[in-house]
Amino acid sequence: MNFDYILLLIVFSYLRRALQSKILLPKIDKYLAIGFWFSIVLLIAGFFLKFTKEINAWIAHAMLFTLIYFCLTQKEFKSVKSFIYSILPFVVVNFIEDCIELINSPFHDEWNNYFDTAIFFSIVWFFAMFFITRKQRKEMEKEQLKAIEFEKEFQQSEILKAKLETQVAERTAEILGQKEKLQKALDKLKTTQVQLIQSEKMASLGELTAGIAHEIQNPLNFVNNFSEVSSELLDEMNEEIVKGDFEEVKNIAIDLKKNLEKINFHGKRADSIVKGMLQHSRIGNNVKEPTNINKLADEYLRLAYHGFRAKDKSFNADLVTDFDENLPKINVLTQEIGRVLLNLFTNAFYATHQKQKKSGETYKPMVSVKTELKGKGIEITVKDNGIGIPEAIKDKIMQPFFTTKPTGEGTGLGLSLSYDIIVKAHGGTITIDSRENDYTVFTIFLPTE
Amino acid sequence: MKILVVDDEADIQPLFLQHFRKELRHHDFEFDFALSGEEALEYLKGNSLEVVLILSDINMPGMSGIDLLSKIRQDYNYLSPVVMMITAYGDEENYKQAMEKGADDFLTKPLDFNLLKEKLKKVMNNG
Known part of the structure; x- marks a missing residue:
């Protein structure tokens, strides 16, 4: 049967492709490559050298079983398990047929049809399995694509987020800057307001100055006039003393006392006006x-x-x-x-x-x-x-x-x-x-x- | 000689009385006082014939000295009283106004009583 060799070729090439062993598993790939080329040799030998057909078939069986064994036991081959299951019935049926043919050839010939049928079904099984797994794989790939798509979207949103964050930071800095400027402007305004109020105070003080001058001038005039007249009165008093008119002296003394009180009164009046003026201008x-x-x-x-x-x-x-x-x-x-x-x-x-x-x-x-x-x-x-x-x-x-x-x-x-x-x-x-x-x-x- | 002194400051009164102590004792002068223009006019209603000279402050609340001067020149001019104006503001405007309205003289505060005495004596001698 040439199916075995073809199957070997298919299995080797499939494994190498599915596992991407050339890149991912270079050690195993070496064996798989050797197996592939050996299978080609066996196939060619099977065509031309009829006498080695039996031996070749058994070598092929051994190779297939070894492959199946490794594939089912080694974790590197986990992903191709379903493929192995799909070929397993064919390999087993083929092996049993060859075994029976070797032990009991007449029995084999007698039941040949059944064997052929079994092989046929195993092939059907292979294709069925093959298509199912392919379909599953495709779906998985779709899922993966979707996942990748999601990942991409996620990354994009991450980038967007980062962008937004920097923008927010920039805006925040801008706003803070503006806030600071506004604060400064406000402070300036406040100072200006204080200055304005002060200048208004000064303006009204200016308005007052003349009034105040007049108000001070009046009591000052009295202070001057009363002190002058008092001085004159003292002279007169002395004259009266010389004359001996003490009644008049007494009268003058009373006037003098009154004048001093007036001087004191007007002095205080000027004083309170000055104090009031100082108060008015004080901040x-x-x-x-x-x-x-x-x-x-x-x-x-x-x-x-x-x-x-x-x-x-x-x-x-x-x-x-x-x-x-x-x-x-x-x-x-x-x-x-x-x-x-x-x-x-x-x-x-x-x-x-x-x-x-x-x-x-x-x-x-x-x-x-x-x-x-x-x-x-x-x-x-x-x-x-x-x-x-x-x-x-x-x-x-x-x-x-x-x-x-x-x-x-x-x-x-x-x-x-x-x-x-x-x-x-x-x-x-x-x-x-x-x-x-x-x-x-x-x-x-x-x-x- | 009767003199009417018009000033809203009451303390001006003892000053006059003391400065002209001698004159008062010799009855050369006689003083009467009014604290406002209105009061002065009221006083003049009864005493216009006696008053020879009027001394008036210009700046007073209510009727000003200038108003009073106008009134006097209007109502009592036939008696030709001498009117002297006194002001604390010795400025051109007041002086001009006072003279326009018919003041005989213009004095500034603080009053120089010796100068005033001379002026009053001159008026008395002329009268």
């Missing part, structure tokens, strides 16, 4: 102290008046005060509240001055301030009969930098700072009531806490 004294609102309002009303009049000396206004004498001292930031009052008074004088320019001499400017104890706080009302506030801008006047004054005359910060001081720093309220060309009333409420 951030954030301690609330018991304050006499009546005194504060009166002081700043006069300062504002003289300050305003320093700019236009022909300006005169009626100053009306209506102070509640039972007003308790309340804890406030004294200079800050002073600043608010100064601002409101200055605005009031400005409003009346503007109206005076329009209305002429018949118009009498009037600015009034009233204090009142109301519920759980103190109410301060500042009223003027000036130009009033147009309805359209009422909502805007508390906004920073909003001003109706010509450029250079107002910072536009006065009322916005006043709002901050009253509402934010003291928990109070500030409200506006006004009619255009008639009046304006600012009402401040400060809780007594």
Whole structure:
């Protein structure tokens, strides 16, 4: 039978191919190659040398069984097991046939048909098995391909992920950078705000300077005048002593004593004005102290008046005060509240001055301030009969930098700072009531806490 | 000679009384005081004939010295009182206004009482 040799060839070549032994198992490949070429020799010999046919057949059997044995026992051949099973029936049937032919030839001849049938079935079995395994292998390959595909996709997503991560890191760095820039800008803004508030303070101080100068000049004049007249009085007193008119001496002494008191009084007045001015310009004294609102309002009303009049000396206004004498001292930031009052008074004088320019001499400017104890706080009302506030801008006047004054005359910060001081720093309220060309009333409420 | 002094600062009064102590004792001068322009006008209603000289501060709350001056020149000019204006702001504008409205003289604070005395004596001698 030539099937054996062909089968050997098939098995050898299949094994070498399936196992990729040339690359993966070079040692085993060597034997397989030798087996392959030997099988070719056997096949050729089987054709031409008839007498060696029997021996060749047995060699082929031995080779096949050895191969099958190795394939089934060695772990290197695990993957080709199914192929071995597919050829096993053919090999066994062929072997049995040859054995029987050798032992009992007549019996073999007699049952030859059956043997042929068995061989036929074993061949059928081989092909069946072969196709099944091939199909299985193909499916497996498909699965593998799929797995590879998945692996690829996974790798791609990994790459994408890594990319995204670097992008996120970049963006984060960018955002952090921007945050830092914004923080810097914010810090700058805050410093600018502090500077602006300071410059507003200085601006109002400038407005005040003339008023303060006037306020200091007055008591100084008295100090000078009273000391001069006292000196003269002393001369007269000496004359009277010489004359012996001690009644007159006594009178002069009384006057002198009064004059000294006046000098002292006006000296103190100048002193308190200077102190008030220093307080006004000082930065951030954030301690609330018991304050006499009546005194504060009166002081700043006069300062504002003289300050305003320093700019236009022909300006005169009626100053009306209506102070509640039972007003308790309340804890406030004294200079800050002073600043608010100064601002409101200055605005009031400005409003009346503007109206005076329009209305002429018949118009009498009037600015009034009233204090009142109301519920759980103190109410301060500042009223003027000036130009009033147009309805359209009422909502805007508390906004920073909003001003109706010509450029250079107002910072536009006065009322916005006043709002901050009253509402934010003291928990109070500030409200506006006004009619255009008639009046304006600012009402401040400060809780007594 | 009766002199009306108009100034919102009350302490100006003892100064006048003391500086002109001798003159007062000799009845050369007689002083009356008003604390505002309005008060001065009220005073003049009853005493306009006696008052020879008016000394007025310019910067006062309510009616200013300039207003008072205008009123005097308007209502009492037939008596031709001497009006001297006093101001703490010795500036051109005040001076110009005072002179335009008919002031006879213009003085600045702090008052030089010796100078004032001379001026008052001159007025008295001329009158």
